[in-house]
Amino acid sequence: MMVFDVNKALPERKLARLADVAARAGVSTATADRVLNRRPGVRANTAQKVFKAAIELDYLPEQELAAPAEPMRLVFLLPRGSNRYLRMLGDTVSYAHEHFAPLNAKCQIEYVESFNPDALAQALAKHGKRADGIAFMALEHPVVREAVNTLAQQGVPAVTLISDLANSARAAYVGLDNRAAGRTAGYLIARFIGSRAAHVALIAGSRHYRAHEERESGFLQLYAEQFQAMQVVDLREGYDDAQRNYEQTRHLLEQYPNLAGIYNIGGASDGVARALKEAGQQHRVVFIGHGLTPDTRSLLIDGTMDAVITQSPMEALMSCVRIFCNLRDKRSAMNGVELARSQVIFRENLP
Numbered sequence: 001m002m003v004f005d006v007n008k009a010l011p012e013r014k015l016a017r018l019a020d021v022a023a024r025a026g027v028s029t030a031t032a033d034r035v036l037n038r039r040p041g042v043r044a045n046t047a048q049k050v051f052k053a054a055i056e057l058d059y060l061p062e063q064e065l066a067a068p069a070e071p072m073r074l075v076f077l078l079p080r081g082s083n084r085y086l087r088m089l090g091d092t093v094s095y096a097h098e099h100f101a102p103l104n105a106k107c108q109i110e111y112v113e114s115f116n117p118d119a120l121a122q123a124l125a126k127h128g129k130r131a132d133g134i135a136f137m138a139l140e141h142p143v144v145r146e147a148v149n150t151l152a153q154q155g156v157p158a159v160t161l162i163s164d165l166a167n168s169a170r171a172a173y174v175g176l177d178n179r180a181a182g183r184t185a186g187y188l189i190a191r192f193i194g195s196r197a198a199h200v201a202l203i204a205g206s207r208h209y210r211a212h213e214e215r216e217s218g219f220l221q222l223y224a225e226q227f228q229a230m231q232v233v234d235l236r237e238g239y240d241d242a243q244r245n246y247e248q249t250r251h252l253l254e255q256y257p258n259l260a261g262i263y264n265i266g267g268a269s270d271g272v273a274r275a276l277k278e279a280g281q282q283h284r285v286v287f288i289g290h291g292l293t294p295d296t297r298s299l300l301i302d303g304t305m306d307a308v309i310t311q312s313p314m315e316a317l318m319s320c321v322r323i324f325c326n327l328r329d330k331r332s333a334m335n336g337v338e339l340a341r342s343q344v345i346f347r348e349n350l351p
Contacts, residue, residue, distance in 0.1 A: 016054075016057035016058060016059045017059075018032055018033060018036075018059070020057055020059070021036070021050065021053045021054045021057055021059050022050075022053075024053035024056065024057060025046075025049040025050045025052070025053040026049065027046060027049065027050060031046065031050070032050050032053075032054075034102075035047045035050040035051065035102060036050065036051075036054060036059075037336070039102075039322075039336070042102045043098055043101070043102075047101065047102040071100075071104045071105055071106040072103075072104065072105040072106065072132040072133060072324055072325070072328060073106055073108075073130060073131050073132045073133075074105055074106065074107045074108070074131060074132060074133045074134070074135065074320075074321065074324055075107075075108055075109075075110055075127045075131040075133075075134045075135070076089075076090070076093050076107060076108070076109050076110070076134075076135045076136070076161070076317075076320070077110050077111075077112055077120070077123055077124065077127065077134060077135070077136035077137070078090050078109065078110075078111055078112070078136070078137055078161075079111070079112060079113075079114035079115070079137055079240070080111040080112060080113060080114055081114045081239075081240055081241065081267075082240065082241055082242050082267075082268055083205075083240040083266070083267030083268060083291075084267065084268075084270075084291065084293040084294070084295055084296075085267055085290070085291030085292075085293050085310075085313070086137070086162075086240075086267065088291075088293055088313050089313040089316065089317065090109045090111070092313045092314055092317050093107050093108070093109040093317060094109055096314065096317065099314075099318060099321075100321060103321055103322070103325050104325075105321050105324065105325065107317075107321065110123065110127065114239065114240065115139070115205075115206050115208060115239055116139075117139045117141035117143050117144050117208070118143055120136070120138075120139055120141075120144050120147075121141075121143040121144050121146070121147040122147075123136075124136065124144070124147040124148065124151060124158070125147055125150070125151075128147075128150075128151045128154060128156045131156060132156065132324070132328070133156065133157050133158070133159065133171075133324040133327070134151065134156065134157075134158045134159070135158070135159040135160075135161045135174070135320040135324075136158065136159075136160065136161060137160070137161050137162045137163050137209075138160045138161075138163050138164060138165035138168075138170075138209075138210065139163075139165075139208045139209065140163075140165060140166065140208055140209065140210045140213070141208065144165060144168075145165060145166075145167065145168045148165060148168045148169055148170050149168060149169045151169075152169035152170075152171075153169075157170075157171035157323075157324065157327050157333075158170045158171060159171055159172050159173070159174055159320050159323055159324070160172075160173045160174070160175070161173075161174050161175060161316065161320060162174075162175045162176075162211055162316070163175065163178075163209040163210050163211035163212070164210050164211070165210065166210065171323065171327060171333050172323045172333045172334060172337075174316055174319045174320050174323070174340060175211065175311070175316070175340055176211075176309075176311055176340050176342045177340075177342075178210075178211045178212075178214035178215045178218070179214045179215070179217060179218035179221075180218060180342070181215050181218065181290070181309050181342055182214065182215035182216060182217060182218025182219040182220075182221075182222075182263075182265070183218040183219065183221065183222040184218075184309060184342070184344065185215070185219055185263045185265075185288045185309060186218070186219040186220075186222040186223055186227070186263070187222060187226075188286075188288050188306070188307050188344070189230075189261040189263060189286050189288055190222075190223070190226070190227045190230055192261070192286040192306055193230070193260050193261055193286055195229070196229070197229040197230070197231070198229070198230055198231070198258075198260035198261065199231050199233045199256050199258055199259050199260055199261075200223075200230055200231065200232050200233065200259075200260060200261040200262070200263070201232070201233055201234045201235070201236070201252045201256065201259060201261070201262050201263075202216060202219065202232065202234070202235040202236075202262070202263045202264075202265055203235070203236050203237070203238050203245055203248055203249070203252075203262065203263070203264050203265065203266070203272065204216060204235060204236070204237050204238070204265040204266055205237065205238065205239055205240040205265065205266025205267060206237050206239055206240075206266070207237065209266070212265045212266055215265045216235060216265060219232075219263060219265075220232060230261075233256055233259070234252060234255070234256070236248040236251075236252070238264075238266065238268060238271065240266045240267040240268050241268055241271070242268040242270050242271035242274075243271060244268075244271065245264065245268045245269070245270075245271030245272050245275075246271035246272070246274050246275045247271075247275075248272075249262065249271065249272045249275035249276065250275045250278075250279070253275065253276075253279050253281060253285075259281075259285055260284075260285060260286060261285060261286040261287070261288075262276075262285055262286070262287050262288075263288050263289075264287070264288070264289040264290065265290070266290065267290065267291060269287075269289040269290075269291075269295065269296050269299065269305065269308075270295045270296075270299070272287065272289070273287070273299050273304045273305065276304060277304065282302075282303065282304040283303055283304075286306050287299075287304060287305050287306055288305070288306060288307050288308075288309070289305060289308055289309075290308065290309050290310065291308065291310050292308050292310040292343075292345050292351075296308045297350065300345065300346065300347045300350060301347055301350070303347070306346070307344055307345065307346050308344075308345045309342055309343070309344055309345075310342070310343050310345055311340050311341065311342055311343065312343075315338075315340070316340060319337050319338070319340070322336065322337050323337055
């Protein structure tokens with residue numbers, strides 16, 4: 001008769017470590033950590049190997065590792081037009097599919113009529129019927145705010161991108177601190193011009209964008225505080241259109257022959273540059289703008305632009321996707337999402 005000692009402890013099962021998962025999947029520990037924490041930047045087939053290894057080693061319960069059966073359907077709504085930075089952002093959505101796969105998300109880009117709050121509100125309602133989340137560049141308007149609040153009631157989160165929407169039920173905002181961006185532009189122009197009294201002008205896309213309004217406000221606030229000798233003589237709207245910006249700049253140069261600086265708050269800096277070059281003022285008038293694109297890069301190289309304030313389109317896109325993933329997984333929207341950082345690009349530090 002065999003007797004078992006019930007008090008004798010069974011050998012403990014060795015728990016798998018992250019390094020064990022990485023070794024079985026044939027990847028680095030950093031890559032395994034990135035996959036298991038659902039961070040972007042890993043190819044889909046590599047991510048599947050890591051998930052498979054983690055399940056086999058009981059690193060985490062299978063239900064925690066398994067991605068949802070259906071990928072999230074995310075829509076990016078951007079204004080239609082000639083703003084090259086926004087076009088770059090849209091192109092990034094189109095070609096970055098491999099970055100979304102580890103997050104089990106499918107993204108599509110849609111364009112809506114620029115500066116038309118009714119069209120934007122209608123697009124939000126339309127795409128909200130099929131999407132699991134919508135990221136969009138907001139216009140500050142009651143009908144847009146109502147559309148976002150309706151989406152929230154329907155369980156469809158909305159993330160504002162580049163320009164925020166006040167007093168709304170949007171889930172998060174991804175973009176620069178635009179008031180700080182305006183102050184930065186003002187500081188750069190003042191330092192380039194020097195201590196003399198001078199006339200400076202601003203060109204906005206539209207004040208319907210909260211981002212443009214905040215940039216203007218930050219610019220003016222800085223001058224009131226530190227550069228009272230600088231006189232802001234005009235602010236015009238160019239609607240991010242190269243031809244309109246060209247015409248607005250020509251009018252400014254005609255009206256203010258001693259104009260010393262221009263801050264283009266929105267896009268289509270090529271229109272401003274064309275007018276400066278035609279007037280032979282491209283190396284006399286200090287010119288600061290936003291968004292590093294092929295055209296602003298060329299303008300930095302030839303000296304027409306003095307500096308460009310920008311942020312990475314890919315980083316902005318991936319921040320939006322990670323926010324939607326956090327909401328899907330019942331985490332805080334901004335969990336693990338870094339705040340957008342602005343870069344000031346000169347000819348000498350072009351990436």
